Amino acid sequence: MPVNTGIDTEEMLPLPAGAVHEPSSWGARHAHDPTVVRDDDGTYYMFSTDAVANTRDIPSGVHVRTSADLVGWTYVGTALGEVPEAAAAWSGAQGLWAPEVVRWPTGEWHMYYSASTFGSNTSAIGLAVAPSPSGPWEDRGLVVATRKGEHSQNAIDAAVAFDAGGNPWLTYGSFFSGIYILPLDPGSGLPRVAGDLGSVIARRPRSVEGAVEGAFILRSPQDGRYILFTSYDSLFTTYNVRVAVADHITGPYRDLRGIEMTDVDAPPAAVGTKVLASYQFDGGTAWLAPGHNSVLTQKGPDGSDEHFVVHHVRFAAEPSQHVVQVRRLFFTAAGWPVISPQPFAGLRSEAVPAPAEVAGTWQVLRFDPESTDIAPAVRMDLKCVEPRSAEFRGHPIAVRLRPAGPAGKPGTEIDAVVFGSWDWSRNRPALSFSGIDQRGVAWSGTREPPL
Template sequence: MTILTSDPSSWGARNAHDPTVVRGDDGLWYMFSTDAAADVSGFPVGAHVRTSPDLVTWSFHGTALGEVPTPAREWSGAEGLWAPEVVRWPTTDGSTRWHMYYSASTFGSRTSAIGLATAESPAGPWTDQGIVVATLHDRDAHNAIDAAVSFDRDGRPWMIYGSFFGGIHIVELNPETGMRLREETGTLIARRPASVDGAIEGAYVQYRAEEDRFVLFVSYDSLASTYSVRVGVADEITGPYRDAAGRDMTSPEPETAVEAGTKVLGGHRFPGGTGLIAPGHNSVFTDGDATFMVHHVRLADAPTQHEAQIRRVHWTAGGWPLVSPHPFAGPGTERLSTAAPASGEWDAVRFAPEVPGLIEAQRVTIASDAVSDGEPVAARLDVGGLDEADRVVLDAVVFGAWDPVAARTVLAFSGIDAHGVVWSGSQAVTS
């Protein structure tokens, strides 16, 4: 992994891996991420922290904890921390408390620990509270890394965790302490077969009150090259989670291991733009009515370099999440001066689940009655101009986004076809 420079003031969102974003009471956004520069001489060890006033410009704030806490280090032998999950913890006495669940492990080993640190502010200081769950390589089939916290419809906290080893599990947490409520592994909610190396990690669950169901985001394949974000939904937080084709995400057969899980984001490139590969290990956060995804991604032409990106998430009428094809560029960059029709020429990416790497956008023609000035609009899109099919119908959302190549706001869309395959596109710019 290449660190651009040992001076973090120049990083912005570069070098951020496994990110999560929260908003502090000071109005700033805080991004926590894997300690990607732990091997830089003299650089403090711990979870990286960045701040932003607008979700666009990020400044390095420091390193939470400053070291691998002793219990987690002695258990795992870890020299740095992975995948910090930070959440505002509900209290009954009116106090403000933040929880950070961090992972301590080494590559290729199931000897791992998820620890808990607490603070009164996301700015810290953070105080370690010990290990929440730990696994041993020669004892356990599952792996204690990549924690994410979600609350069920009754407000009870749960921790989602796991990886290539044994899949993804969910375990209930004690609402007072944040530790496990019971000494148990928890319920298996997603896994992949040995035929694809069990390649799954970086899970996150969000409750959607609008549909009264839970949405599981999870990353498939290699974080270095072929990562993609997959989705399933369930009526209960403990599952079963099923993709848009109805496949149970705990038991994909070897012949469907590549297709299982609705792929909402993967490697892609739009005309004239930067090729992006291996987007993944996302988390989801909201700001008012707006939903956002934060994830890391690598540059196709310099794959050792990675950065965090934030994208808007829009929802179909049926409650499926759809991700913007362009990174978020600020609240003033999503509206057109006048409403525009969705009909016309588009550059579109079909996120074929069987394609593991970068997918080039193709020019398509869309017919639709939808009109938008950038405000999200649910729409039926008829996609033509394709080599492999005469027409595809999408259950879609049309919305505004900032096109970084054209340097202006354009209409964008994302939608699901009848086979459960997601398409995402940007209206072609002709001048």
């Protein structure tokens, strides 16, 4: 039966139109291109693109929210309440986009913000520095700048990754000629070589308008490989998250089928392993165009690292409204990242109350890389291949699953992780899984009651 846990299920619904002028009612709504960090006192800070720019009551700029638990969010204002002078002069931007916030080895916090206008690659990424995520933020000027007619790159959507030696790297890029990476100075956070625009690590052909952006690199905790997350296709309707891996931070990045992310001769929809896209569970909200993710890594209750994908998504019933969602990220036995089909509700809320058999009837999503439709959950039976009688006892487990019925091609086996979750459709703790089959197709699902 549904239980009352105090979780705000209204967060899964769009706000009335008039609420756009009431930040106290937003929660995680009216935000996109998010990044989340955790301060020393345990407070989470979310930084995002302003999704209500140029309204009369809300200043444009990098919007900031806080949370104690990654579930409930409170709008607390705007960092860098105006476009810094150098970025404004270069780009003509009226607001700031896609902030990346990271703790620097020096102990300061660095914010890499983007300044541009829609559809133009006359763009700039700037750097601001603060003693804590709460600010105050001091602008340090431009890091990377590109200009229409002079450069092929587009200097927006910054993200920072550290290689195995602790050296910082900046990834950036949106449409145009793709995603680029360049080394940063570990002291200043500026390019190691002044004026360096980096080298390309992902791109798409002109037939799809070069639609790749929102990159983020995570070093795998299992094998040390570098995992590249990117968002494909239209921000407004068909956004989806794809992944690839590389032995070196500069690439080459290859998807599960071995296709390089710079291959513009392969069919555009075939490149990159699609791990999150539009979907709907039976009786639940239809979610449209999830993407532009970052990853939060922190120590879990047992002292090991736990990972969360942070991304924005649209309500299919009201596509003009965004909301940020946080989802648990796991790694399959083969080392591939997979994302929970259910937004995070807190570890305590997601605790399955008793041991549960994995084999059984599930509501299953299949993220067809060729499809741009909202993936519907399909009721199907899943069998355990390895181990044959898997039982969930409170901690994520790696399994191999075999789907029954027409949705699964003969011989399909899914390299998956099974974990506790919160079923937002039924308002109850549940068992979920996410995995990837041998053809590079991602599957996710939630176990039907009773467990």
